Amino acid sequence: MEKIRVIESFGDSRPTTNPYITMLGESLENTPGLSLLRFSWKAALTEKYDVFHFHWPEALLDGKTWYTRLGKEAAFFLLLTRIRLQKIAVVRTVHNLELPQGLPFIRHQLVRFCDEMTTLRIALNSTTPAAPNIAQRLILHGHYRDWFASMPRHDQVPGRIAFTGLIRRYKGVENLIGCFKQTEDDHPELSLSITGKPSTAQLAETIRSAASADKRLHLSFGYVAEESLVAAITEAELVVLPYQFMHNSGSALAALSLQRPVLLPRNEVNELLAHEVGAGWVFLYDGELTAEHLKSSLALLRDHPPTSAPGLSNRDWSAAGILHRDAFLEAQRIATRK
Structure with missing residues (x-):
């Protein structure tokens, strides 16, 4: 042949x-x-x-x-x-x-x-x-299961919310920071880590400025080695990707491959993903991300944690x-x- x-x-x-x-x-x-x-x-x-x-x-x-x-x-x-x-x-x-x-x-x-x-x-x-x-x-x-298989996982940090991946304006990181800061009064135990490379120096400075007043925020800018990415994801209780537009997300699949739930904007793509991987892994929100979305998703996750690994066999x-x-x-x- x-x-x-x-x-x-x-x-x-x-x-x-x-x-x-x-x-x-x-x-x-x-x-x-x-x-x-x-x-x-x-x-x-x-x-x-x-x-x-x-x-x-x-x-x-x-x-x-x-x-x-x-x-x-x-x-x-x-x-x-x-x-x-x-x-x-x-x-x-x-x-x-x-x-x-x-x-x-x-x-x-x-x-x-x-x-x-x-x-x-x-x-x-x-x-x-x-x-x-x-x-x-x-x-x-x-999926990324095989890719991450040999890399050590970190212990989950209770209340840790994470964003990982290349940081661009349409990915909504600035809004995520604003929403997270609104949780300080009633949920001071929460923390937010943002790991990735900003697309511009101006965007990096904007995010640093927005995050500076809240000590619960942790920023790690620049190229992210795979071991560091695995650490950032597995330390999280919930990975949040508040993209203004989402069609294909390697970051969502990376989190699910490491068995960490994700919070995503509701659209047809993400509804299908939620159905594909099973209950307790994909949480969806409507409209713009809010502090209430963060709090309610964490509460729902804790009340009804997933009972099996995410279904990624089709991938x-x-x-x-x-x-x-x-x-x-x-x-x-x-x-x-x-």
Whole structure:
């Protein structure tokens, strides 16, 4: 059986690589009938492959200097031209519903062209809407149980609330701090830890300023090693992720993989997750997060703790490689017919 040759838009894993990407790469490398190429500009422009699998195309255009960015933009244009002329299939994993905002004009256009050339999309949850005239396959975002298996857990700190992950404005950390500070009078025993890297220095300073008056707040900014992430999550009684918009959340799956309950905004994605993992693991709130949501969720958790581990068997990585290979083969068939 001839193997399908697939190039991924990510290179070799580093300590800072998203664990989802690392685990996906390992799964694909161990999948029969598939030959995996990891990204380099030389491989993308010169190697022979049947499918290009994109995750975040805009990441390929990042550069520290203007001339580096310009060079990558030119290389990306050549890559898209090669893909079109050679009828190479393009597979996109839909990590976000919308194209990234705030990109310079040329970069935005290149990402848009890439999106328009997509042969098949991989959705990470069942609520991802299909794009017109583009095939779509569902492959659930994998869990992190295996990834964290060898890392030591910390004892839970009663009353500890935690936020973990990359800190961006839409993730609602400032509001979380404001809500938490309102619990001081009736729940002085509670504590809040915020662990992650702010997207901008301005956001970091805003959060520091908001947290400065409450000694129950603990901030840990910067790159978070996996062992530190496990410590922050397992010390928590409840992980709170008050995103203004949530479609796929690796942070929620990380907490559940470490058997820590999560408080999330109510939407269709999170309602399905709550049903999937079982009672006592996912708490949902409506509208903006409030102090009452924090207090009532903790009270409900203590009164009705989960009686079994969260159900994450549908997210095992053992099947991910096969499902991706089958999606790549379908995309190749579609591309060759065009």
